[in-house]
Amino acid sequence: MLVATYNCNSVRARLETILAWLGRHKPDVLALQETKVTDDLFPAEAFRGAGWRVAFRGQKAYNGVAMVTRAEPEEATFGLGDDDGESGPRLALVRLGDVHVLNTYVPQGQAVEAEAFQFKLRWLARLREFLAARFDPAADKVIWVGDVNVAPTPADVYDSKQFQNHVCHCPQVIEAFQAVVDWGFVDVFRKHIPAEKNYTFWDFRLPRGVQRNLGWRIDAVLATPPAAGTSIECFVDVEARKASKPSDHTFVAARFEL
DNA sequence: ATGGTGGACAATCCA
Numbered sequence: 354m355l356v357a358t359y360n361c362n363s364v365r366a367r368l369e370t371i372l373a374w375l376g377r378h379k380p381d382v383l384a385l386q387e388t389k390v391t392d393d394l395f396p397a398e399a400f401r402g403a404g405w406r407v408a409f410r411g412q413k414a415y416n417g418v419a420m421v422t423r424a425e426p427e428e429a430t431f432g433l434g435d436d437d438g439e440s441g442p443r444l445a446l447v448r449l450g451d452v453h454v455l456n457t458y459v460p461q462g463q464a465v466e467a468e469a470f471q472f473k474l475r476w477l478a479r480l481r482e483f484l485a486a487r488f489d490p491a492a493d494k495v496i497w498v499g500d501v502n503v504a505p506t507p508a509d510v511y512d513s514k515q516f517q518n519h520v521c522h523c524p525q526v527i528e529a530f531q532a533v534v535d536w537g538f539v540d541v542f543r544k545h546i547p548a549e550k551n552y553t554f555w556d557f558r559l560p561r562g563v564q565r566n567l568g569w570r571i572d573a574v575l576a577t578p579p580a581a582g583t584s585i586e587c588f589v590d591v592e593a594r595k596a597s598k599p600s601d602h603t604f605v606a607a608r609f610e611l
Numbered sequence: 612a613t614g615g616t617g618g619a620c621a622a623t624c625c626a
Contacts, residue, residue, distance in 0.1 A: 362617070362618065362626085363617090363618055363619075365618095365619095366617090366618065366619090387618090387626090389618070389619065390619095413619080413620090414618085414619045414620070414624080414625085415619085415624085415625065415626095461625075461626060463625080463626085502626095556615085556616085556626085557615080557616040557617055557626085558614080558615040558616050558617090558626090559615070559616090560615070560616095562615095600617090601616090601617080601626080
């Protein structure tokens, strides 16, 4: 089973890029974040016409998640389930047989002194509760992918010192993220890819940022031990970030013997 | 030196 993730920064603007990647890699699941479109305007027919199933939950201009799958999921749900739909466009969960694939777009947080940062910390705490209420990490096969907006170690950002107070790298956010991981996840990305200058995101605003590799690892692939134990590879499609009309993130994928 | 670009969507907001 091949599971992939991509923060597309508008599914409509990146539709051809996404369809080309699907055709090339034929994943079982592609998790998308920042689709930036309401459900009535989501380009579902473009995916279905190319032979894919797609489930999505979005809103106008911001956020939005989608799950593109080869087979129809037995279940597809959205949101953390503890609100009035606020978290829907940030979390998708599908079940394919006994495998659960979770897709999150964790709030970015804006600045450490902003209310949005407290919302981010609470959101991560709520995610741990969401998992604990539904799964047993020792028994259930759960694969968690997505834009987690956290670079959890100094090796996960090109200049760790410069970003000590950044919402994606400061000690408070790393602690909040680690609490979710400690619920029961193995870092499948790190199992296969060395902790040196291997990133998934390069800021649009830095001149030649990709060529200079001024990146961050803020897109994640994690899994509970019963699923992580079967992973055989993980890769970042850096070439896709260099193509015309890229997102600032790129595709990350992992293969499991599931 | 606190910039830069990209997307949505219509003046800025978010990243």
